[in-house]
Amino acid sequence: MIDKFKAKFVEESNDNVHDLEEALLLLEKDTGNKEIVERIFRAMHTLKGGGAMFGFNQLSEFTHHLETVFDLVRNNKLEITDDIISLTFESIDHIKHMLEVGDVDDEEELDNQQSFIQRVQRVANLEGAVVTKTPASKEVAVKDDGSKTYLIDIKPNEEILRNGTNPFYLLDDLHAMGIAKVVAYHEKVPVLSSFNPISNYCHWQVVLNTSESINDIKDVFIFVEDECDIAINEISAGNLLTSTELVNKIDEAARLQKPLVKDELAGLAASTSDSEAKKDARKKVQLKEHKISSIRVNSSKIDELVNLVSELVTIQAQLNLFAENDGNPAVLALAENIQKLSRQLRDNAFSISLIPLQSELMRFQRLVRDLSKELQKDIDFVIEGGDIELDKNIIEHLTDPLLHIIRNAVDHGIELPDERIGNGKSPKGTILFKAYYSGASVIVKVMDDGKGIDPEFIRNKAISKGLIDSSTELSRKEIFELVFLSGFSTKDEVTDVSGRGVGMDVVKKKIGEIRGEVSLDSEIGKGTTLTLELPMTLSIIDGLLVRVFNNQYVIPIANIEKIYAIDSVSFGKTFNHVVNIDSEQYPFIDLRETFETDLVNKGTEQLILVKYEDRKVGLLVDQVIGEFQTVVKPMGRFLKKQENISGASIMGDGTIAMVIDTNRLIHNNATKKYRTKN
């Protein structure tokens, strides 16, 4: 079971890492772009949080250090330099490696990791300082980082100094790329009497270990190409400078002024790094095998597929009709086969894009369990509506925000058992995760019965953060909205769990990306409720097809309590516009009236009792046709104003049935009708 989660985490993290790399590449071109820094920071944050959750503790620790660096950048305390970028790239590779192997206890690996962390920390410690090139650190002994060792011959001609070129800058640049050892050859320097101070008599050899490509090394010499003889030769993969044999050779070359020969060094490499090369190769193979297990497809492609399939099903229904009328048995058989195929195709296409919420909920359960243990809280995580199906794309966008929300509920919401008892509550806190359809939307609520949030506290905090002016008058609702502003986070200290200011603004942004909305409500001492309203563009709902006047409508089955034939209920001549069913009175809405149709067929109607909040309300329709599973499509921007209808379904024969948003319908009517508590 745990392995399943781990695999999922690894899969997602690989995406995160991919995103990280992409962002980093962008940052390299545009080092001042804060949005990209944010993006990088968030990706790291997710890696960190997820890593800690799924037992990748070393990964989490490592990412934490890296995150610190970008937190400084984010807060303008550190400037992005090429060194930071290169180091981050290296780190990403390391993260990939850690994702693959998980936590290790191999000493060599641990050393490797420690030295890496030290490097990252060193960058973080430069806070405030103007960051120049990080000198190559000699104690770092990276072996499996994909770096290479080069032998570089630099032979400037005599004239080079006349152009103002200082060859030492070239050497500095090489030092900045990795670990370099330089041998200077000065055998050509003449006696002082014939020494010309503007002529160059030296040449150098550099043994460089770097993860940069050979082209990057060439770039260093781009302006001196004409004045130098440059030879760059790869002598080995990995860091050959760790070999004492090589270091001795270099020292010897410097002493004897006898240049190093590339083949000799290469031979050295073969003898020392054989085993490592094998290790590398093995890792690469594993990586390749990993990647094929699932593919990611642009959601627009899936949308298009589903649309095309819907159309196919429609045409196929027409074909069936034609074949039946035609009566030709051959055509009939063909039509039947096509029907079978298109049905399978439709089911397949839909199943690609829809997954039940349940599949993600397990992760949250695990999160609550682990986190509450760590924080010594006692929490019950209750799930309602886990079978709700949502677009895969939507669920994916939902995971991160929900992780944040639930983490917040556990970390900040629910109190410690003692505190709870002190407040007269049960020591065990409850987090209720509730999902349900509301017309063409899915509502997800995360409710905790914790200490709640004081609106005044939020207000003061927003003032202190400069988000609002101290004189601004805000309603209760507006105050809670402040939580979603960028730069607002209600907990100052940094915890391993719920972040340092990566907060509700991210949640709002993520939910906004899938055209959803998020709102917060809280009562001091009672708890906090976060409500997400999500569209379900492609969601399939189980609906009851009904007819009102000449139109077909779909009422989501989840909302329906019971259906009555009209003669079993009596519209008593009551003063309060209610219907009597089984000695109970319910308010009702005549849909034919609400939809402003001509009332025909009075007497043959049926009454559908639907749930609305804690009440039940009757809906009067002309006829109940039956139960259907339908795909809800949006009505487009021009019909958004029509609140009673939240979407439409295309039936098998191509006709359209509109989906009634019973919650809105009843809500809109409630202002007109009298309320009765059930």
Add this chain to the structure above:
Amino acid sequence: MTSIISFLINGEVFAFDTLKVRNILEFDKVTWVPNTKNYLLGVINLHGNIIPIADLRMMMGTENAEIGQDTAIIVVSDDDKTDSLIGLVVDGVKEVFDLDEASLKESVINGNTGLVHTFTGSIFKNDEFIHIIDLSEVVQEIEK
């Protein structure tokens, strides 16, 4: 050079920029949507998408516009998104031709009764005036 598509409304000729036009359909069954403006006739299923249909003739002030053999739906989009596709009902589609911008004159509006007031301009062609409708105003009106 822009190409425009001309169509008939109540005996007069109007036109749109062809780049905004996605489809031209025969008028077929439209599913009526309750609680909407009068000129919104309902929705249709176009290639699996739900497209609202507005009667442009009613918007232009034509009363009791009837559905005849030539009645057509021009599906347009002002910003190229599926979400903003809308079908407009006209009495009949005439032709597509290249607009000679030099011959474009300012449209003369004298207290019309419909909901559409903004025109890109008018041209005189084959003994009749063709008024080019500004689509964005139509769209805004429907969305209001």
